[in-house]
Amino acid sequence: MINQTIKEAIQNYSDELTEIRRKLHSEPELSWEEENTTAFICEYLEKLGITYRKAEPTGVIAEIKGGKAGKTVALRADMDALSVEELNKDLPYASKEEGKMHACGHDAHTSMLLIAAKALNEIKEELPGNVRLIFQPAEEVATGAREMVKQGAVEGVDNVFGIHIWSQMPTNKVACTQGPSFASADIFTVTFKGRGGHGAMPQDCIDATIVASSFVMNVQSVVSRTVDPQNPAVLTVGKMVVGTRFNVIAENAVIEGTVRCFDPKTRDHIEKQLQIYAENVANIYGATAKVDYYRGTQAVINDEYSAKLVQKVASQAFGEDAKYNEKPTMGGEDFSFYLDEVPGSFALVGSGNPEKDTEWAHHHGKFNIDEDALATGSELYAQYAWAYLNE
Incomplete structure (x- = not known):
């Protein structure tokens, strides 16, 4: 089930992965203002030769076409920041924008998916199907996913998978429960x-x-x-x-x-x-x-088949000890709007490490991630796509 070429590629690109994450972290953009982030993603995909189209007004929908016929799996990463003042002023990659910060980990999600795309693109001739890449704006205001769906992000997609970095879990642990994961969030x-x-x-x-x-x-x-x-x-x-x-x-x-x-x-x-x-x-x-x-x-309800596949991929890619039983959270996630259209699941990748001071709550001004978790998240994206298409 696990593709060794993907694993080696992610490891080889780990420095680039960290570099991209730090660049995005230092240049945060709020919901529906992610113009520079969108431009960066488009430029990166273009260099890889991956077909993409820019969503309106921000966001990117791309596709890696496999060399063999098969299903289509979508991988989603959000990319907007928050109106939070960064308190980690001593970081070399601290936010350059006053009152704006990646205080929830979306910079990590975007960088993980870009490197996953790079690894998958290198084995595209072996892929029995296609991989849709969704770089989504405006998750923090719960309107981005709905708009991406309207713009065809999951048209022709058979399954959708997303990841969230999670500071309340130990670094590199992976959780994906069947059934409820995130709550509906109303105002x-x-x-x-x-x-x-x-x-x-x-x-x-x-x-x-x-x-x-x-x-x-x-x-x-x-x-x-x-x-x-x-x-x-x-x-x-x-x-x-x-x-x-x-x-x-x-x-x-x-x-x-x-x-x-x-x-x-x-x-x-x-x-x-x-x-x-x-x-x-x-x-x-x-x-x-x-x-x-x-x-x-909406509430994020993980499909049983997809959740079990995530658990299987995590145990084979990172060892049985990597699996973690995280309780459902009352936090909200607009990934739910993709699940209204197609089956799929949403996983958590731990980034909490007391030695690196990365256990601060999401949306806090001192939020940061243990960057060792980046490679785990990136490989989980890519290995899930590979495993799903080969099932």
Whole structure:
């Protein structure tokens, strides 16, 4: 199942792999602004002679055509950065862009897939099928995958595979569980309108601060008392904007939060309950409520066949000890939109190493990766494609 030529190629290109990752890390671009990253990918693929087309406005869809007839497997890497200030100022490859940083590892994903593509391209005549390469923008705002699907990224594809570097796992460990992996991630906004007035005359007002506070305290019971405990769910209020001055009773309050779960029925139920709770809390005080609910990513549900193939590839390529049992996360991933179209799976590759200070949480200003994990991720991309096409 494992192709030795791929393994040797990835090892030979390890220095280049690190160099590409560091270049991308130092030049972060936010969602839908990845123009330089897109140009770099196109130039790299062109040098390899790999056919590609630029997506709009950013992103790249490429294809390695095998020398033999067969299926088509897609490999996906995201490439956008975050609005996070890098705190690792001493790194020689620290971000050059103030307030922008690759704080989630997408620089690693892109570099891993480029080197995987280079290795696969060298054995393309042996490939019984084709390898689609998807370099995706805007994962961090959960709109990139959906747009790439619209632009034909998975047309004619039989299976899709993605990887995420994971700082909560030891370096070089590989996890790919069957079933739920990442949760659906939705955003809600609740706007309460009361009646403002002087802080000394509350009898003439409807205090939006009290309304909003009551809602925040009560809405937690949606999960704790109306959702089956065997269906994991998280409801978090992350932002509350209310009031203008110390002696003015607030007329308006705006609350923003997120809902995470794995089960579609639970998702529907929580959305409905948010509306019910907001309206009833507002009615108690004589205020009004408006709920806006935006459905972001779907839950990432790994196909059984694909997940087992990842585990098989990982054990054969890196040893049985490389396999790791990582629990599903309530984090969101728009890779789910590819899985809505074709079967596939999403794997985690560990990059956490306390000796290298790479166990910081994703999206933190001190996030960094153990670069020893790059070769593991790159080879996993390439070996999975080889194994799938040869199954």
